[in-house]
Amino acid sequence: KAGVTQTPRYLIKTRGQQVTLSCSPISGHRSVSWYQQTPGQGLQFLFEYFSETQRNKGNFPGRFSGRQFSNSRSEMNVSTLELGDSALYLCASSLEGGVYEQYFGPGTRLTVT
Amino acid sequence: AQSVTQLDSQVPVFEEAPVELRCNYSSSVSVYLFWYVQYPNQGLQLLLKYLSGSTLVKSINGFEAEFNKSQTSFHLRKPSVHISDTAEYFCAGGGQAAGNKLTFGGGTRVLVKP
Numbered sequence: 001k002a003g004v005t006q007t008p009r010y011l012i013k014t015r016g017q018q019v020t021l022s023c024s025p026i027s028g029h030r031s032v033s034w035y036q037q038t039p040g041q042g043l044q045f046l047f048e049y050f051s052e053t054q055r056n057k058g059n060f061p062g063r064f065s066g067r068q069f070s071n072s073r074s075e076m077n078v079s080t081l082e083l084g085d086s087a088l089y090l091c092a093s094s095l096e097g098g099v100y101e102q103y104f105g106p107g108t109r110l111t112v113t
Numbered sequence: 114a115q116s117v118t119q120l121d122s123q124v125p126v127f128e129e130a131p132v133e134l135r136c137n138y139s140s141s142v143s144v145y146l147f148w149y150v151q152y153p154n155q156g157l158q159l160l161l162k163y164l165s166g167s168t169l170v171k172s173i174n175g176f177e178a179e180f181n182k183s184q185t186s187f188h189l190r191k192p193s194v195h196i197s198d199t200a201e202y203f204c205a206g207g208g209q210a211a212g213n214k215l216t217f218g219g220g221t222r223v224l225v226k227p
Contacts, residue, residue, distance in 0.1 A: 035217075042220060043203065043217035043220075044217075045214050045215065099207030099213055101147065101159055102159070104156035
């Protein structure tokens with residue numbers, strides 16, 4: 001089976017812009033979770049989608065949003081980018097989601113200038 | 114709230130020496146615990162997991178971890194490391210009481226020296 005894929009792998013944006021990141025889960029997986037990884041804050045949970053519904057959400061401002069399509073592919077959107085949004089954004093897919101084992105993609109490295 | 118603490122941010126170790134990465138979690142109910150490894154410029158890979166049953170869990174590449182409920186720990190060990198084990202290791206845990214989502218520790222960077 002193909003693994004989790006994320007596009008693009010690298011992105012440079014300027015403050016105030018918005019960005020959309022994409023994640024394709026492993027075939028058959030219905031859950032997609034998103035994480036932000038930074039040197040200072042480590043890995044932080046953004047949200048989880050399961051069968052097109054947001055099932056869980058972390059403590060991030062409303063500028064961070066996501067959605068999941070009927071084929072389980074997911075997108076994450078960040079509006080009004082700030083310098084502090086520079087991070088590695090990781091997507092993970094899982095058969096059942098929640099606290100069960102997750103399979104991570106390679107991540108999208110976002111740099112905000 | 115569920116929290117996961119990795120006690121060492123960096124662990125230098127010589128090749129073929131043993132290594133232990135410490136992880137403590139906070140929870141008074143059933144938990145699921147995981148160790149993930151992240152190589153440079155890559156995502157996280159699942160190394161091993163504890164869901165229930167035997168408290169000692171092993172990976173295919175020689176790592177093992179023991180779930181210790183009384184000490185709320187899930188330390189990762191390998192008796193003899195290779196250069197290729199140089200990576201960052203993350204402990205993660207979760208349970209229904211923690212909102213049914215995974216919480217990650219801060220990571221431990223392992224540097225294997227020849």
